[in-house]
Every structure is written in structure tokens, then in C-alpha cells.
Amino acid sequence: MTEQLQTVMEHIQAADAIVIGASNGLSISEGIHIFAENEDFARHFGEFRAQHGFRCIIQGCFHPYPSEAQKWAFFSRMHQYFLRDKAPSQVMQDLYDLVKDKNHFVLTSNIDAHFHLAGFDPSRLFEIEGNCRSMQCAVACHDRLYPGDDVLSELAQSVQDGKIPEELLPKCPECGGPMKVHIEIDRLFLKGSEWNERKRGFSDFIERVSGKKIVFLELGVGARNQLIKAPLMRIAECEPNASYICFNRGAEVYIPREIESKAIGVDGDIAQALRQLAAMLPA
Ligand SMILES: [Zn+2]
Numbered sequence: 001m002t003e004q005l006q007t008v009m010e011h012i013q014a015a016d017a018i019v020i021g022a023s024n025g026l027s028i029s030e031g032i033h034i035f036a037e038n039e040d041f042a043r044h045f046g047e048f049r050a051q052h053g054f055r056c057i058i059q060g061c062f063h064p065y066p067s068e069a070q071k072w073a074f075f076s077r078m079h080q081y082f083l084r085d086k087a088p089s090q091v092m093q094d095l096y097d098l099v100k101d102k103n104h105f106v107l108t109s110n111i112d113a114h115f116h117l118a119g120f121d122p123s124r125l126f127e128i129e130g131n132c133r134s135m136q137c138a139v140a141c142h143d144r145l146y147p148g149d150d151v152l153s154e155l156a157q158s159v160q161d162g163k164i165p166e167e168l169l170p171k172c173p174e175c176g177g178p179m180k181v182h183i184e185i186d187r188l189f190l191k192g193s194e195w196n197e198r199k200r201g202f203s204d205f206i207e208r209v210s211g212k213k214i215v216f217l218e219l220g221v222g223a224r225n226q227l228i229k230a231p232l233m234r235i236a237e238c239e240p241n242a243s244y245i246c247f248n249r250g251a252e253v254y255i256p257r258e259i260e261s262k263a264i265g266v267d268g269d270i271a272q273a274l275r276q277l278a279a280m281l282p283a
């Protein structure tokens with residue numbers, strides 16, 4: 001892998017622009033697996049499993065909670081779990097170090113807000129499916145996102161018997177109804193002005209850097225992913241000076257024939273690959 005990573009590093013250092021496309025596999029390399037029924041889930045969400053029967057974080061996100069008090073108990077715990085240390089993982093630090101001095105943009109479906117935590121500028125970040133730290137009206141009665149860190153931290157401290165006390169439940173300032181965390185779990189996910197601004201930020205970025213040396217870093221995105229992988233590969237295919245680096249494991253390192261000539265597949269542990277790349281940075 002080392003020789004291949006040296007080539008990747010040469011591409012990164014010569015790049016005029018870097019586009020990061022990241023999905024679940026990047027979180028897994030940090031030790032967070034929202035689809036897994038594992039020890040970590042049992043340790044941090046065991047009582048929710050006992051109470052509601054779901055077996056992983058993503059099921060907890062989609063669970064039809066019998067009450068708002070129970071819903072917020074879970075979402076505040078999830079917020080605490082994702083952001084509990086308030087420090088970025090080595091994986092995210094390495095990724096940030098690799099691109100921070102370059103013109104870059106991030107496209108991700110990860111909801112853990114770990115790009116924020118690592119220091120990425122929110123204006124260079126499009127979290128397509130939202131994140132665990134923002135809130136919206138549950139029925140999207142108005143177009144506004146609310147910062148949720150303080151509220152969610154307070155809620156997480158107040159859980160008793162799997163419930164939040166009624167008087168602490170977040171209420172929509174406009175309609176007085178329930179709120180929810182801004183992650184895409186149903187069709188009421190708010191794709192409002194802020195979401196569209198980020199979406200436009202991405203297309204503006206691509207327009208500005210078109211024709212230049214663009215390096216795509218695809219991190220832990222499934223082979224058949226249509227949300228991130230397919231659109232990024234289409235852009236790379238059209239861009240004459242693009243290179244496309246796909247970090248994943250085994251069969252998930254998928255590179256279609258159309259971009260074969262400008263692509264590198266890095267097969268293996270993403271955390272290790274990023275560690276090695278970051279170690280090649282000039283001190
Ligand atoms: Zn409302």
C-alpha cells in the first residue's frame with residue numbers, strides 16, 4: 001500500500017482543489033458503526049434496546065417512538081454519543097490535515113457532525129442527510145434550522161426511565177408543535193434555504209475549479225451508492241484533469257471503466273491509509 005499511497009500523496013500535493021465524498025465507511029474507520037448491533041451499541045444504547053427492541057443506531061433513528069419524551073431520550077443520547085469527547089478522532093484529524101491548506105469541499109451522508117468537530121468550515125460542507133446537532137420543526141412548518149448542541153446536552157442529562165421530563169421537550173417556536181433532529185428519516189426532512197445553500201455551495205465549487213487539477217477522495221462509500229459516489233464519478237469523468245481516489249475494502253473498491261485511467265483504488269483500512277498519508281505531510 002505504501003508505494004500506492006505515495007502516488008496518492010503526489011496527487012494531493014499537486015491538486016488545485018480537493019473534493020471529499022464520505023459515507024458510512026469513514027465513520028466505521030473511526031469506530032462508529034450506526035448499522036451494527038455491536039458491543040458499543042449495547043454499552044451506549046442498551047436501555048433503549050431493552051425498552052424499544054431496536055438493535056442499532058440507525059434503527060433508533062427510524063423508530064416510531066410512542067412519545068416525544070422517549071424520542072428525545074434517544075436523540076439526545078445519540079448526540080452525546082457522536083460528540084461526547086468533543087475532540088476529533090485521529091482519522092478525522094488526519095483527513096483535515098491532508099486538505100486544510102487546499103481549496104476543498106466535503107460531500108457527506110454522515111450524520112455524526114464529525115467534519116464540524118475536526119475543524120472543517122461549515123461553508124465547505126454539504127451534509128446531504130443532515131446532522132445530529134441541528135433541529136427543525138417536526139412538520140417543517142417553517143424554513144429554519146436551530147442549533148441543538150445546548151438543548152440536546154441538557155436533555156441527555158435529564159433522562160429518567162428512558163424519558164425526558166415533559167417540561168423540557170423542545171417545541172417549535174412557530175407552530176408550538178414538536179421539533180426533531182435535522183436528519184433525513186422521512187419526507188418532512190427540511191430541505192430549506194440552509195440545505196439548498198450548501199447544495200449550491202457544492203455546485204458553485206465544482207464550477208469554479210472546473211478544468212483544474214481536482215482530486216476526489218472517496219472515503220468509505222458503498223460501491224452502488226447513488227447519493228455521493230455516482231455524482232462524483234460523473235464529474236470526475238468529465239473533468240480532464242481530475243484524479244479519483246477510492247478508499248474502501250475489497251469489493252467495495254469499485255471503479256467503473258469510464259474513469260479507470262484516472263482512478264486509484266486504495267484497498268484496506270481507511271484509518272491506516274489516512275495515518276500514513278498524514279505522516280508524509282511536510283512538518
Ligand atoms: Zn412548526
